[in-house]
Amino acid sequence: MTAFSEADLEFLLQRPVRRLLTDADRRAFAGRRVLITGAGGSIGSELARRIAPLAPQRLVLLDQSELALFQVERELSGQFPDLPLEVVLTDVARAGAMDHACRAHRPHVVYHAAAYKHVTMAERAVCAAADANILGTRCAVDAARAVGARFVLISSDKAATPQSVMGATKRFAEFVVLSRTSKTFQPIVVRFGNVLGSSGSVLTIMREQVRQGRPIPITDPEATRYFMTAGEAVALVMKTELQARRAETYWLDMGAPVRIGTLADRLLDLEARGGFVRVAVEHIGLRPGEKLREELSSQGLRMCPTRHRRIWVARQRPADPAVLARAVDSIGRDVSRGDATAVLAAIERVVDDFAVSAQARAAAASHTVHARPVGSLRKQRTA
Numbered sequence: 001m002t003a004f005s006e007a008d009l010e011f012l013l014q015r016p017v018r019r020l021l022t023d024a025d026r027r028a029f030a031g032r033r034v035l036i037t038g039a040g041g042s043i044g045s046e047l048a049r050r051i052a053p054l055a056p057q058r059l060v061l062l063d064q065s066e067l068a069l070f071q072v073e074r075e076l077s078g079q080f081p082d083l084p085l086e087v088v089l090t091d092v093a094r095a096g097a098m099d100h101a102c103r104a105h106r107p108h109v110v111y112h113a114a115a116y117k118h119v120t121m122a123e124r125a126v127c128a129a130a131d132a133n134i135l136g137t138r139c140a141v142d143a144a145r146a147v148g149a150r151f152v153l154i155s156s157d158k159a160a161t162p163q164s165v166m167g168a169t170k171r172f173a174e175f176v177v178l179s180r181t182s183k184t185f186q187p188i189v190v191r192f193g194n195v196l197g198s199s200g201s202v203l204t205i206m207r208e209q210v211r212q213g214r215p216i217p218i219t220d221p222e223a224t225r226y227f228m229t230a231g232e233a234v235a236l237v238m239k240t241e242l243q244a245r246r247a248e249t250y251w252l253d254m255g256a257p258v259r260i261g262t263l264a265d266r267l268l269d270l271e272a273r274g275g276f277v278r279v280a281v282e283h284i285g286l287r288p289g290e291k292l293r294e295e296l297s298s299q300g301l302r303m304c305p306t307r308h309r310r311i312w313v314a315r316q317r318p319a320d321p322a323v324l325a326r327a328v329d330s331i332g333r334d335v336s337r338g339d340a341t342a343v344l345a346a347i348e349r350v351v352d353d354f355a356v357s358a359q360a361r362a363a364a365a366s367h368t369v370h371a372r373p374v375g376s377l378r379k380q381r382t383a
Contacts, residue, residue: 004197004207009229012196012203012266015255020235020310021050028242029054035107035149036061037092037140038114040068042198043154043237046230047111048072050238052080060105062088063114092136098143109150109241112140115170119158122166123289123360126340127367130331130347133169134176138328141177141187151187152241153177155249157226157294159191161353164289168347168354174249175319175350176328181247188244190237192252193226193294206264210271215280221261223286224293226254240311251303253310257294288359319350340364 006017034051038044039061045068048061059076063069066089073087086105090097092114102110115133116122122129137153144151155174158167174189181187197203202225206216236252244250261281268278286292304313327346334342344364348354 004203006229008270009196011270012263013227013229013255013258014266017229018232018235018310020232020239025239025242026054029056029238031055031057032108033058033106034060034109034111035101035105036111036113037063037136038112038154039063039087040065040072041113042195042201042230043234044111044113045072045075046234047113047237048076050231050234052076052083052085056084058084058086058105058107060086060088060101060107062090062092062101064089064091092140093131095139095142098139099146102143102147102149106147107144107149109152110140110144111152111154111237111241112137113154114140115154115173117156117166119164119166119289120287122169123164123287123357124363125367126165126343126360126364127335127338129165129169130172130343131335133166134172134328134331134347135335137173138176141180144187145180145185148184150241151177151180151185152237153187153189154237155189155191157191157193157251158291160294161355162351163291163355163357165344165347165356165360166289168351168356171351171354172327172347175324178247178249178318179321179324186245186247188241188247189249190240190252191249192228192233192236193254193257194228195230195233196227198230202260203263203267206267207271210268210276210279213277213279215282216264216268217282217284218260218264219284219286219290220292221259221264221281221283222292223260223290224257225260225263226257226294227263228252228254236310239308243307243311244313249314249316250306251312251314253312288357324350338368340368342368 034056036044036047039048040063069087088101116129141151156170159171162168162171177187209216240250264281306313327350330346331343341364
């Protein structure tokens with residue numbers, strides 16, 4: 001499938017793609033050792049592309065997907081033959097492997113982009129989502145803290161008043177990261193919405209349907225989502241990491257939300273310019289875990305401006321440390337034995353505004369497998 005060009009993205013967004021990094025921002029990455037988890041995914045690979053030309057002392061790409069890691073390594077090695085590039089093929093939820101990667105490469109900063117991100121898939125796979133998004137984040141932040149690295153969690157607007165397993169596990173991950181704060185360790189969380197044209201995104205699916213002459217399925221034409229390009233998202237993440245001084249949750253101003261029906265109309269117009277026949281639009285209704293309208297902040301958070309007009313900081317209440325610690329330990333045990341119902345209950349205890357869908361609860365009950373061998377649920381994850 002042909003990637004969307006910058007001109008395509010500007011037509012779909014109906015605004016210019018923003019240039020966000022300054023020369024001073026770029027110079028700040030020279031000589032730094034940077035480790036990116038989920039480096040084969042849409043956000044992780046775009047981070048790698050943006051940092052590679054900035055003369056880092058070392059760029060470490062970590063992913064469990066062999067193919068994705070091979071592809072991004074091949075791309076960057078070809079474009080930047082002198083780049084000190086290292087690849088680590090491992091699972092972020094393996095504590096020993098994460099510790100080894102951080103101790104071996106001593107990163108100045110860890111960008112944690114590894115996650116399961118598809119809402120409808122996570123609704124049916126509670127254990128896998130918790131393993132990747134919660135336990136993987138715990139391993140990554142603890143490994144970074146052990147070597148004194150800066151830590152940046154890439155989060156999601158779906159963590160705000162979560163109605164999906166994906167959103168709730170990302171919200172839980174935010175609590176885990178911020179609970180590690182100390183005088184010498186100030187991790188940050190960065191939330192943003194949908195990345196336009198990323199792998200598996202609604203836009204990519206729409207284009208595939210059009211080019212195959214099939215109707216475009218959309219959940220609800222009145223549903224709204226926040227969109228920005230991958231380049232805009234990672235540039236703001238990089239800028240946030242450079243300017244943030246305290247362990248906080250930051251969110252990126254993504255402009256006005258876009259109606260899904262409007263986005264579908266624009267995509268059909270764009271494809272018609274390329275000679276593809278317009279197809280019908282089918283309304284399939286919201287799926288389990290999906291919201292009619294996404295939001296970047298909620299839970300009574302107080303939003304404060306920062307030095308950059310497109311970066312805001314949220315002052316939020318922390319999770320109860322004792323409840324959080326018990327829940328994480330419980331999730332570790334329950335994921336290992338495949339008890340999805342218990343995992344869901346542990347998430348609910350921490351994320352008290354999580355509105356669990358009936359489908360997620362039923363899927364958890366039907367997939368719960370007791371006494372499953374430890375480690376049997378280790379599956380792929382890339383965000």
